[in-house]
Amino acid sequence: GAGAGAGAGAGAGFPDAMYTEAGAEMVPSAKDAYSNDIVMKLHVPTTAEVEMLGDRTLIAQIVASKNAEVVDKLAANGATVFDMTQLSRTLSRGQAFDTLSSQANLAGYRAVIEGVHALRRPMAGMMTSAGRIKPAKVLVLGAGVAGLQAIQSAKNMGAQVYAFDVRSVVAEQVESLGGKFLMVEGEEGAGAGGYAKEMTPEWFEKARAMLEKELTDVDLCVTTALIPGRPAPELLTEQQLQAMPAGSVVVDMAAESGGNYKGVKPGEMFESDNGVKVIGFTDLSDRLAPVASSLYGNNLTKFFVSMETSKGNFGVNMDDEAVRSTALLLSGDRVPPFVPPPPPAPKVEAKVEEEVVEVDPKVATWSDARSQTGIIAASTLAATMVPNGPMLNIFVLSNIIGQRVVEGVTHALHSPLMSVTNAISGMTVVGGLYQMGGGLFPTNATEFFGASAVLLSAVNIAGGSIVTHKMLDMFRRPDDPPEYNEYYFLPAAVVGSGYVATKMAGWNGMDTVMPILSGLGCIGGINALSSQKTARLGNVIGLSGIGLGLLGTFATAGFDVPTALQASALLGAGGLVGYQVAQKISPTELPQTVAAFHSLVGLAACATAAGDFARHLGGAPLDAFHNFAIYGGMAIGAVTATGSLIAFGKLNGNLPSSPLALPGRDPLNAAMAAATLAGGAGFLMTGEPGMAAAALAAGAVVPGLLGAHMTASIGGADMPVVITLLNSYSGWALCSEGFMMDKPLLTVVGALIGSSGWMLTSVMCKGMNRDLKNVILGGWGAKAAAPKAEGAEDGPLLAHTEINVDDAVERLKLADKVVVVPGYGLAVANAQADVAEITRRLTKDHGVEVTFGVHPVAGRMPGQLNVLLAEAGIPYDVVYELEEINEKMGDADVVLVIGANDVVNSAAEDDPASAIAGMPVIQVWKANNVVFLKRSMGSGYAGIENPVFFKDNTDMLLGDAKDTCSKIAGAL
Secondary structure (H helix, E strand, O other): OEEEEOOOOHHHOOOHHHHHHOOEEEEOOHHHHOOOOEEEOOOOOOHHHHHHHOOOEEEEOOOHHHOHHHHHHHHHOOOEEEEHHHOOOOOHHHHHHOHHHHHHHHHHHHHHHHHHHHOOOOOOOEEEOOEEEOOOEEEEEOOOHHHHHHHHHHHHOOOEEEEEOOOHHHHHHHHHOOOEEEOOOOOOOEOHHHOEOOOOHHHHHHHHHHHHHHHHHOOEEEEOOOOOOOOOOOOOOHHHHHHOOOOOEEEEOOHHHOOOOOOOOOOOEEEOOOOOEEEOOOOOHHHHHHHHHHHHHHHHHHHHHHOEEEOOEEOOOOOOHHHHHHEEEEOOEEOOOOOOOOOOOOOOOOOOOOOOOOOOHHHHHHHHHHHHHHHHHHHHHHHHOOOOHHHHHHHHHHHHHHHHHHHOOOHHHHHHHHHHHHHHHOOHHHHHHHHOOOOOOOOOHHHHHHHHHHHHHHHHHHHHHHHHHHHHHHOOOOOOOOOOHHHHHHHHHHHHHHHHHHHHOOOOOOOOHHHHHHHHHHHHHHHHHHOOOOHHHHHHHHHHHHHHHHHHHHHHOOOOHHHHHHHHHHHHHHHHHHHHHHHHOOHHHHHHHHHHHHHHHHHHHHHHHHHHHHHHOOOOOOOHHHHHHHHHHHHHHHHHHHHHHHHHHHHHOOOOOOOOOOOOHHHHHHHHHHHHHHHHHHHHHOOOHHHHHHHHHHHHHHHHHHHHHHHHOOOHHHHHHHHHHHHHHHHHHHHHHHHHHOOHHHHHHHHHHHHHHHHHHHHHHHHHOOOHHHHHOOOOOOOOOOOOOOOHHHOOOOOOOEOOHHHHHHHHHHOOEEEEEEOHHHHHHOOHHHHHHHHHHHHHHHOOEEEEEOOOOOOOOOOHHHHHHHHOOOOHHHEEOHHHHHHHHHHOOEEEEEOOOHHHOOHHHHOOOOOOOOOOOOOHHHOOEEEEEEOOOOOOOOOOOOHHHHOOOEEEEEOOHHHHHHHHHHHO
């Protein structure tokens, strides 16, 4: 159990109730507090405290070299003592335990604050009607932890900052903070453990001359040079002080150890005879007591947790460099001073002469030419089997144009791209309309299948268009000018009216133009998504294209009035259903909605294929290619429909997200694929209607089972890839319909959607390091995870550090740069509005620069997180893609990871055996501090442990993301 002395935190603003709430037992007296097995303290204990401690364990800042008498008494009592001031500075993981650094950071900041308070002028420059005020000139002597913080703090206040240090290697750090480094040529002053070493008198003479010249116009000088356990070096002489202008200020942070200015008065401020104020306060970090206490407690907690040998058991492992370097006494026995081990000798590897194979350009070119020849020959052979040459031209050109157009769509708009292609894929309605008849109600199979296709397609058109409109509206910024994109429906309205007028006049000259205009509208709608400025216009253009296509189909389908009423009723009913669904959809539900819409496209394609077969049943035999298009449309539509339904179930939580692993999965997939091909061969070769119908039915059932099984065999983590792949399938189904019915519009639109989905699938596979072939074939050939070695679960205990909301708030306030990395957990918690409020508070109230990093596969479909952030009003120009944010990560003070796991998992880079090895991830661990907002310590969607949770610069803030974000926003 943990105990704390009553009133222990009163000076830092922590009432006893906070300790009790955290699980500590409040004890009434110091004697009771010191009766615990392990005592954690800030400073060296008094004589009375040594006696109360007895032979127990003490963790504190002892500074043994200055408090030898206290150490002797502790040894006489048989105490075990860890002196945190002795922590090895060469230990990288020791940064989390480094109490000196955490306090020095605060002291550096406070030193500037105290100096500014005593300075009789502003720090930043000003331009007023009365005249111009130059920025204050600040000189920081010593660029260690405290010095760098002082530089940054002064720079943030608008001062001109100069810095000097014996270690020229810190020049780059100084300049990265906006300061100018003053260099003295000669010896290098970097010593062991990162501290400065003592320099020669000659070097100091040069430095003094340079500094004396610089100090003549300095407003504030902060001295920070201090080597633990030694007297502070003199950096500011009396002569230099006399050179400073009246009204200037010196803050000597080394006053407690003799001062960098030997005339300093520890704990006091005085004014010299030439009017320079000299501040020698020795409690700079104590003047920020709440934060100083929190950081110190965090350091000690992490140190203590690192000493845990097994759950709940504390041990002293002298092989641990952190423990060994801080160990002062073990049961009263003195521990010899720690000597860091020498760096390992560089391995001298025998040079293996690599045979440089020179590539003969002639051979390489010949090899590539043969490969291209094979591809072109195969494509040419396939093309000769297509009887409709003009349609083939349209198909090829549409694929090329579609790929180029889709490649230009910005990553942030991939979700609207998926949605608008959903709406466009509703052009399966064209095939259904051409099959309709019978008056007010269908009278045969063909008419029934056509009516079904119209109804299903109408749901897609209305739902996809409205969802796209809603998403794109979310990307509007408050200061964007008003838009009147609805005016651009005028061209389509004029063309449509003219077309109706010419048809009524008996002229059919525009019949061939309308499909072309419709296809161009669909292409233009997607092309407009290449820019945020034109994206919303793109939805208008796409809808115009769909509208012209519908109008042209209605006008050429040869409907009588009752059939036209039937078609209108089906379009209206489907549109109403799509509207109702779209109105209820939140950004969190986009992935499963898209999957559901895909299933409708697949079903509509199946219905159209079945209807076309039924229409020609009993008539003249169809050519082989027409039959191939019928069977292909049925098979692709069935795979799309069932695969999309399974994807919907996984994404919506109706089905488990883990991959289905039936025995003999791969042979089963192969058997169903073979059965599909066999059914196609039978359909093409038989002339008997009953056999053809049976083969076509097999072409629906078997591919449907194959699509369901392949999708079920894919894990939930790969669903973003599956969604885009199914999007592509829906396009190819539409292409088959175009060839089957000889409708160029369907071929153009189908090729556009197919190439769009294919391109997005490639992007997703690259972003997730997935093999495209493996995903397409439902995990074909994927190996089971290797079994754990015996006893592997008994490996080293990994400890994570947890913080509360107040800790997180303080870190955010103290930061200059904050990066937020959202994941699907943000969407599930619906916390985007609270995150937007956190962003607003940090930027406007605390001057913090806040940016966002979004992984391309974060969420359950491409671009979903971009839509969520846009919905919350976060400007898209502060949201960066993976490559861009990784470049900025090293400069971030705090990274707030909200509901993301796999996309920030360092195992992708560090563990070749990991299931996500090689996957591009956001490198959050490169920031100064990472705070994870998670519901629990559970693994992510891919089921893989995240090593970043246990890094020294990582803290976990566990709980519901919405509740936690709301509390952070409120505290800010």
